[in-house]
Amino acid sequence: MTTAPAPAPARSSREVYRDAVAKLLPDEPRLVVLDSDTGLFGGVDFGSAADRYLNLGIAEHTLMGAAAGLAREGRIPLVNTMAAFASSRAVEAVKIDIAMGNLPVLIAATHSGVSAGHLGPTHHALEDLAVMRALPHMTVVVPGDAAGTEELLRQALALDGPVYLRLGRGATPDLPAGPPLRLGKAQQLRTGTDITLAACGPYPVLAALEAADLLEGEGITANVLHLHTVKPLDTSALLSSLGVGDTVITVEEHWRSGGFGSAVAEALSAVRPVRVHRMALPDEFVPVAGSQRYLIERGGISARTIAEQARKSVESHRGGTR
Amino acid sequence: MSSPPLLRGAPARTDTTGLDAHGPDTAEPTGIAGRIREHIVSMCAGPEGGHLGGSMSLVEILSVLYFRVMRHDPRFPGLPERDVLLLSKGHGGIALFATLCEAGYFPAAALDEYARPGSHFMAHPHPEIPGVEIASGSLGHGLALGVGYALANRLDGSDRRCFVVMGDGELQEGSVWEAASVASAHRLNGLTAIVDRNGLQITGATETVHPLEPLADRWRAFGWRVLEADGHDAEALTRVLTLPAAPQAPTVVIAHTVKGRGVPFVEGQARSHYARLSGRQHLRALNAVRASTGGDRR
Structure with a gap:
């Protein structure tokens, strides 16, 4: 994580x-x-x-x-x-x-x-x-x-x-140093060409960065965007970050409906057909105790699961274009 | 849809001294109340109808506040040192519009815009209208805002007053009592709540639907100074609303009123809550209002 x-x-x-x-x-x-x-x-x-x-x-x-x-x-x-x-x-x-x-x-x-x-x-x-x-x-x-x-x-x-x-x-934990924070503007923490990981909130951003590390070892390079402002959303940064597969994986500590990932999907789909995979907490009330990080991982969000989703997306794109 | 041009452009006043209780205080109050009632019944005769009963019960409360008690200036609705009225019972909106009109905030022609497509004059008040401080209509909001205004006045060291007008049925909302509790905890003696105690809500008598009595005791138990008055007696209302503030407590005035007051065929009836008056009913209502005010037609 x-x-x-x-x-x-x-x-x-x-x-x-x-x-x-x-x-x-x-x-x-x-x-x-x-x-x-x-x-x-x-x-x-x-x-x-x-x-x-x-x-x-x-x-x-x-x-x-x-x-x-x-x-x-x-x-x-x-x-x-x-x-x-x-x-x-x-x-x-x-x-x-x-x-x-x-x-x-x-x-x-x-x-x-x-x-x-x-x-x-x-x-x-x-x-x-x-x-x-x-x-x-x-x-x-x-x-x-x-x-x-x-x-x-x-x-x-x-x-x-x-x-x-x-x-x-x-x-x-503190995030690694990046470009200056500007309200309403995405902060680009990693640059790549294959896929975009757009994350919101402390652990989602950390998990996305770690997923990018994992992917890099496999020859997949990811853009990692830190979107600290959900509204207004920096749609142009998201659009210009899109890799060859036009795919974004969003990561957030929120229910899957209506949150950050939904905001990204709404904004991008208005411009052009983009695949948005929303990684968020499942549609259920959390019935157990645990730390913030434990509960996020329990909900299926970790560097490993993000990397898996990224791998699948990139492979499907590469397969589809062969 | 653009807003009616006559609502625009109230200038900012820089001279902020010497603001007194405004209005033609020499005016005979029954005449003002009568004209406000005429406006109300006329708005209820429009295609959408309106909240007739709870507006008619408010007329003296609002006219006494705007013509005898509050410091305000219709030429400068946002004047920093004005006293503030928050109409928490937003369904009394047309009574507020009519009162603001008579007080000089906008010409009578503006009221013809009521409920027309594109108009800011909706059934519930909206602050786009000069003199309207807050949007209301969802009940149980005004008193909490009043707490904020009163806190701000105290931080400013100002003696400005904030009046929050609530319906009696509105007191069934829990948020009213939450705010009442906060107001007394913070000893907000610049805050005055007024309850339009007409005794009726949509489905019948408050005491049948969801009893409020002993209402005065409830407010006292929440730490408020309680005053009561006949809510249609301008002199009695003036007396209680111009008393010096209590030293350490907010004040509530329970104003005993009659729903639909002034329109005999709906007076005291729950069905007066919302009405769309036919042409004939409109005339009957206007005649009744004029008769009771000695035929004053301005």
């Missing part, structure tokens, strides 16, 4: 986000941190900006509505809850009160995907990308690692409209 180990110790994107917010808050008077008893900000000293940290308690609908009210009054709320609650329980308030008004609210959604692990399926969010990307005005961002979290947070705060920032729970 892991690629060549990154030098930096694994860090949690939500903790990096928290530390970035603590730094930003005193200097950015429009920012207001709205918490819902997440515990994430325990012990954080906001200094002179302490009045702009507001814990509304366990009340996610009110959290989103209040964020909308604050935004309508010129503030930029950073809303903190778990991804499952942002994208399911509170989604009507996100849709009507925040997205409809195109308000500058940043929803920091932790515990996304299966990163809540043993907390179980009530705390997993495997529908959030489908839900959030369906909403007009919403920008959907999935940082690939801790460093990317801080960078993409800063870029997201410069936007005028709502942003869904998908964060995890535990530490994940």
